Amino acid sequence: MFSLASRRLVNAATNKSRFFSSTAAMGKKVAVLGAAGGIGQPLSLLLKLSPNVSELSCYDIVGTPGVAADLSHIPTASSVTGNLPAAGSWPPSHNTGIEAALTGASVVVIPAGVPRKPGMTRDDLFNTNAGIVKGLVEACADFCPDAVLAIISNPVNSTVPIAAEVLKKKGVYSPKKLCGVTTLDVCRANTFVAASMGKDPKDVNVTVIGGHAGITILPLFSQVPGFSPSDEDREALTVRTQFGGDEVVKAKAGAGSATLSMAYAGYLFTEEVLRAMNGADDVVQCAFVESSLTDAPFFSSPCKFGPDGVTEVMGFGEISAYEQKWMDQMLPDLKKQIQKGIDFANQ
Numbered sequence: 001m002f003s004l005a006s007r008r009l010v011n012a013a014t015n016k017s018r019f020f021s022s023t024a025a026m027g028k029k030v031a032v033l034g035a036a037g038g039i040g041q042p043l044s045l046l047l048k049l050s051p052n053v054s055e056l057s058c059y060d061i062v063g064t065p066g067v068a069a070d071l072s073h074i075p076t077a078s079s080v081t082g083n084l085p086a087a088g089s090w091p092p093s094h095n096t097g098i099e100a101a102l103t104g105a106s107v108v109v110i111p112a113g114v115p116r117k118p119g120m121t122r123d124d125l126f127n128t129n130a131g132i133v134k135g136l137v138e139a140c141a142d143f144c145p146d147a148v149l150a151i152i153s154n155p156v157n158s159t160v161p162i163a164a165e166v167l168k169k170k171g172v173y174s175p176k177k178l179c180g181v182t183t184l185d186v187c188r189a190n191t192f193v194a195a196s197m198g199k200d201p202k203d204v205n206v207t208v209i210g211g212h213a214g215i216t217i218l219p220l221f222s223q224v225p226g227f228s229p230s231d232e233d234r235e236a237l238t239v240r241t242q243f244g245g246d247e248v249v250k251a252k253a254g255a256g257s258a259t260l261s262m263a264y265a266g267y268l269f270t271e272e273v274l275r276a277m278n279g280a281d282d283v284v285q286c287a288f289v290e291s292s293l294t295d296a297p298f299f300s301s302p303c304k305f306g307p308d309g310v311t312e313v314m315g316f317g318e319i320s321a322y323e324q325k326w327m328d329q330m331l332p333d334l335k336k337q338i339q340k341g342i343d344f345a346n347q
C-alpha cells in the first residue's frame with residue numbers, strides 16, 4: 001500500500017524523481033495545523049519533499065515563521081508559508097492568520113494539541129484537545145470547506161466526531177472528506193509482523209480496524225498471507241499493536257508521545273490522499289471515517305480514495321474468532337468515546 005509513496009519520498013529527497021516536473025503541475029496546497037510541534041515539524045519536512053505539494057502552509061500558535069523560513073531553503077518546487085494567529089507571518093509579505101493559512105487548501109492535516117505523558121490515556125487529553133480541534137475545524141469550514149481533513153490530534157475516537165458535528169453545524173459536512181489518521185497503527189502492525197515473519201516490512205500490509213486507542217485498535221493478523229503465529233505470539237503482537245503508543249510514551253518518559261513515526265505515518269496518509277486527488281485509481285488505505293460497517297458511527301477500515309476524498313468505505317472481510325472477541329470488547333468503548341465527542345460539540 002505504501003511502497004510507492006515511500007519510493008517517491010526517497011526520490012524527492014535525492015532530487016532524482018522522474019515524476020518531479022510533471023507532477024509538480026498537479027501539486028496542491030496542503031496546510032498543517034500544529035506545524036511547530038513534535039509531529040508538525042517533521043511532517044512539514046516530509047511534505048516539503050513531496051512532488052504532490054505545490055504550497056505548504058504551516059500554521060501554529062507559535063514558531064511557524066521559523067519553521068517555514070527553515071523549510072524554504074530546501075530546494076524542492078513547493079512554496080512554504082509560516083502562519084500565526086496574529087502578526088508575524090513568514091515571509092513578511094504574506095498575510096498572516098488562519099484565513100491565509102487555509103484558503104485554497106486541498107488537504108488540511110491537524111496534529112495540533114497536547115500529547116500524553118506516562119500514566120495518561122488518550123482520553124485524558126480530551127479536555128484540552130477537544131476545544132482546539134473544534135476551533136480549528138470551524139476555521140476549516142469557513143475558509144476551505146472543500147478540503148479533505150486529516151485529524152491526528154488525540155483522542156481521535158472523539159476528535160473526529162467533534163469535527164463532523166462542527167462541519168454539520170456549518171452546513172459543509174461531507175463524510176468523504178473527514179478522516180481520522182490511523183496509519184500509525186498500520187505502520188506498527190506491519191513492522192511487528194514483518195519482524196516476526198523475517199520479512200521486509202514493505203512486503204507486509206496489515207489491515208487495522210476499529211479506532212485509535214488501546215483495545216479499540218484491532219489488527220487483522222488472520223488476513224496476513226502466510227502468517228500463522230502461535231496463540232501466544234498472536235496475543236503478544238495484537239496487544240503490542242494496540243498499545244504501541246504507550247510503548248513510546250513510556251520510553252520518552254514525560255517528553256511526549258510518538259512524533260517521528262507519526263510524522264512518517266501522516267505523510268504516507270497525505271501522500272495517498274493527494275495521489276488519489278491527482279487521478280490515481282488504486283488508492284486504498286485504512287482511515288477512521290463515518291461508517292455503517294458496525295453499530296459504531298465512526299470506524300476505521302480500508303477505504304478507497306478518489307479525487308474528492310473517500311469514494312468507498314470498504315468492508316474488512318472475514319475475521320477470526322479471536323479477532324471477533326476483541327471486536328465485541330471494543331465496540332462499547334469506541335461508541336462511548338464517539339458519543340463523548342458528539343456531546344461536546346453539541347453542548
Ligand SMILES: NC(=O)C1=CN([C@@H]2O[C@H](COP(=O)(O)OP(=O)(O)OC[C@H]3O[C@@H](n4cnc5c(N)ncnc54)[C@H](O)[C@@H]3O)[C@@H](O)[C@H]2O)C=CC1
Nearest residue numbers: 034036037038039060061111112113114115152153154262
Ligand atoms: N493519530 C495518531 O496516531 C497520533 C496522534 N498524536 C497526537 O497528536 C497531537 C500532537 O502531538 P505532538 O506533535 O507530539 O504535540 P506537541 O505539543 O509537540 O505539538 C502540538 C502543537 O500544536 C500546537 N497547537 C496547540 N494549540 C493550537 C491551536 N489552537 N492552533 C494551532 N496549533 C496549536 C502547539 O503550539 C504545538 O506546536 C497530540 O494530541 C497527540 O496525542 C500523536 C501520535 C500519534
Ligand SMILES: O=C([O-])CC(=O)C(=O)O
Nearest residue numbers: 116154184245246257258
Ligand atoms: O500514544 C499516544 O498518545 C500517541 C498516539 O496516538 C500513538 O502513538 O499512537
